[in-house]
Amino acid sequence: MSIATDLRLSRSLDTSARSGERSPKAMVFLVLLWVTMFIAMTVLLVLIVTTFIEGAPRLDLRLFTEYPSSTPARAGARPAILGSIWVICTTAVLAIPLGVAAAVQLEEFADKTKRINHLIELNVQNLAAIPSVVYGLLALAMLTLLRVQNKNLVIAGATALSLLILPVIIIATREALRSVPAEIREASLALGATPLQTMWKQTLPSAVPGIATGAILALSRAFGEAAPLLLLGGLVFVSYDPNGLLSGYTTLPIQIFNWTGRPQEEFRVLAAAASILLLVLLLAMNALAIYIRNHYQRRW
Amino acid sequence: MALRLAAWLTIAITVGIVIALIIPSLEFFAQVSIRDFLFGTRWAPRFADASFGVIPLITATFWTTAIALITAVPLGLGSAVLLSEYAHPRLRQVLKPILEILAGVPTVVYGLFALAFVQGTVLRDWLHLPTGSFSVLAAGLVMGVMIVPTVASLSEDAMSAVPNSMRQGSAALGANRMQTSLRVVFPAALSGIVAAIVLGVSRAVGETMIVAIAAGGQARIVTGALEQGQTMTGFIANAALGDSRVGSIEYNTLFAVGLLLFTITLLINFISIRFVRRFREAY
Numbered sequence: 321m322s323i324a325t326d327l328r329l330s331r332s333l334d335t336s337a338r339s340g341e342r343s344p345k346a347m348v349f350l351v352l353l354w355v356t357m358f359i360a361m362t363v364l365l366v367l368i369v370t371t372f373i374e375g376a377p378r379l380d381l382r383l384f385t386e387y388p389s390s391t392p393a394r395a396g397a398r399p400a401i402l403g404s405i406w407v408i409c410t411t412a413v414l415a416i417p418l419g420v421a422a423a424v425q426l427e428e429f430a431d432k433t434k435r436i437n438h439l440i441e442l443n444v445q446n447l448a449a450i451p452s453v454v455y456g457l458l459a460l461a462m463l464t465l466l467r468v469q470n471k472n473l474v475i476a477g478a479t480a481l482s483l484l485i486l487p488v489i490i491i492a493t494r495e496a497l498r499s500v501p502a503e504i505r506e507a508s509l510a511l512g513a514t515p516l517q518t519m520w521k522q523t524l525p526s527a528v529p530g531i532a533t534g535a536i537l538a539l540s541r542a543f544g545e546a547a548p549l550l551l552l553g554g555l556v557f558v559s560y561d562p563n564g565l566l567s568g569y570t571t572l573p574i575q576i577f578n579w580t581g582r583p584q585e586e587f588r589v590l591a592a593a594a595s596i597l598l599l600v601l602l603l604a605m606n607a608l609a610i611y612i613r614n615h616y617q618r619r620w
Numbered sequence: 621m622a623l624r625l626a627a628w629l630t631i632a633i634t635v636g637i638v639i640a641l642i643i644p645s646l647e648f649f650a651q652v653s654i655r656d657f658l659f660g661t662r663w664a665p666r667f668a669d670a671s672f673g674v675i676p677l678i679t680a681t682f683w684t685t686a687i688a689l690i691t692a693v694p695l696g697l698g699s700a701v702l703l704s705e706y707a708h709p710r711l712r713q714v715l716k717p718i719l720e721i722l723a724g725v726p727t728v729v730y731g732l733f734a735l736a737f738v739q740g741t742v743l744r745d746w747l748h749l750p751t752g753s754f755s756v757l758a759a760g761l762v763m764g765v766m767i768v769p770t771v772a773s774l775s776e777d778a779m780s781a782v783p784n785s786m787r788q789g790s791a792a793l794g795a796n797r798m799q800t801s802l803r804v805v806f807p808a809a810l811s812g813i814v815a816a817i818v819l820g821v822s823r824a825v826g827e828t829m830i831v832a833i834a835a836g837g838q839a840r841i842v843t844g845a846l847e848q849g850q851t852m853t854g855f856i857a858n859a860a861l862g863d864s865r866v867g868s869i870e871y872n873t874l875f876a877v878g879l880l881l882f883t884i885t886l887l888i889n890f891i892s893i894r895f896v897r898r899f900r901e902a903y
Contacts, residue, residue: 340796349798353706356698357715360772363765364722370737371729421626429623442893444630449819449889450882451826453856454637457878461640464866483633490630537724544726547828547853551860551874573728573829580732580833588736595729606724610717 371599375592383593387559388575392586397594399558403474403569404543406562410478411485411542416535418482419489420524426490427497428519448487455484456548463552472553475565480548485538492534496527529616533609540605544598546573572598641882644875651869657876663839663855665873666862672873674880676839680849683756683842684763684831688824691764693817696771700813703772704779705801716773723769731833734762739834743846754836754848763830767820774819778812779805815895822888826881828853852881 386396459480660673836848
């Protein structure tokens with residue numbers, strides 16, 4: 321869209337008649353604003369295009385069927401892909417029920433005048449901004465406390481990622497619950513439902529699309545995360561398919577990190593090919609989240 | 621009730637983090653004095669004559685964060701003003717999700733992009749800058765792009781929260797849209813904007829994979845953007861790759877650096893939350 325038409329379409333104020341809107345200074349300012357947006361978009365485009373160009377030659381079946389190898393031509397990411405699936409599914413099972421439960425408690429039942437609930441709220445906000453490596457250190461210390469020698473376990477990695485995304489899920493769920501109008505709850509209570517029935521039968525079902533959107537976005541963040549898993553021994557040579565919660569694993573982002581650090585050019589191509597796969601999967605998750613938000617979200 | 625337990629779990633996580641970081645750190649500070657740690661200028665925890673001065677890690681973190689901010693603040697604020705004050709709602713519906721995709725790109729992919737394209741192709745091949753395989757500049761620039769959506773989306777929220785009557789009042793006095801944006805909306809939304817930037821700082825300080833891949837692995841005091849350097853997070857990521865026996869000084873070092881990182885981001889987060897509170901009180 322051109323700048324001129326955009327100006328005419330702009331919201332709330334009719335600008336075309338106002339003097340000074342087309343002054344050189346105002347025009348330069350608007351151009352600068354567009355330049356900032358353009359730069360951000362261009363970097364995204366360049367990132368996607370360069371990754372595709374570099375990785376395309378190795379984006380073939382071998383990536384999905386082969387195990388890591390010191391010979392680039394025979395190396396693949398099969399265990400990493402399966403490992404990511406194991407870890408993310410376990411993370412979802414752990415984090416979503418806990419996050420939703422905590423959010424329901426804070427939003428629906430907690431007495432908001434109490435100091436302690438205010439403290440919990442502040443604490444959730446703060447947890448959301450703690451660097452991801454710190455969650456890795458927490459999980460590492462927990463495993464040390466439990467005297468686990470081999471820390472490369474699906475359940476350990478999933479625990480670290482669950483703790484990491486828990487605040488994100490709580491915040492998203494609370495927002496979804498808050499957007500359910502009070503009349504729904506009042507009507508349910510007026511018909512004789514208990515607060516628990518109201519929450520379970522009315523409020524929560526109405527909030528499901530918002531919760532689903534938030535949960536998918538949180539899981540996609542966990543999917544792309546590598547730092548906490550590095551601390552838990554995630555960077556290992558896995559030449560088998562992970563097959564359970566106590567199995568060893570590596571994940572796609574860690575496999576990419578591993579390949580990026582190799583001196584041979586071929587491994588960097590492999591890293592780019594795996595990055596394409598990761599990007600496509602994450603974009604699909606994001607698109608799904610946006611789709612749910614736009615199509616199932618009820619407007620009250 | 622089970623629900624209450626879940627809410628308390630969030631407190632337990634924070635307490636857990638603090639305990640998990642402090643206990644090994646105490647063991648660390650039994651062997652290394654706090655003064656040597658905080659003010660020492662040589663970081664060589666794995667050498668025979670080990671030295672635990674954290675200043676080199678802090679300088680690298682400072683450089684990458686500063687470069688990221690110089691990139692992200694103008695780009696983020698410019699995009700936010702465009703989205704909040706100029707863009708037609710329909711255009712906004714298209715631009716905002718695209719901007720949000722930037723936030724969804726995994727950090728390892730950003731790291732690879734910083735290493736291969738920004739450092740290798742742009743800085744070395746195109747600009748012929750005197751730099752090696754790694755630099756804090758490449759890592760910082762890409763990290764800046766990563767935090768653009770954070771800065772843009774939060775400051776746009778702050779600007780959209782400014783009541784329309786203020787814009788109309790400004791227009792009635794004859795101001796054009798630029799003057800209204802810069803002199804009315806921007807100051808009114810300032811606390812929210814500052815909070816957005818501060819949150820961006822905390823994400824930059826804590827970002828790990830981009831710096832682990834593209835900033836370099838040698839801990840030396842960084843004096844220029846083209847040098848390589850190891851950040852606090854970069855050290856934690858790299859040290860995790862080596863085998864550190866539980867209870868050894870190498871193992872405890874991880875937690876001491878983690879504690880420092882946690883303390884810094886905690887302070888930054890509280891500043892941010894304070895600013896948001898003030899901004900909420902405004903209207």
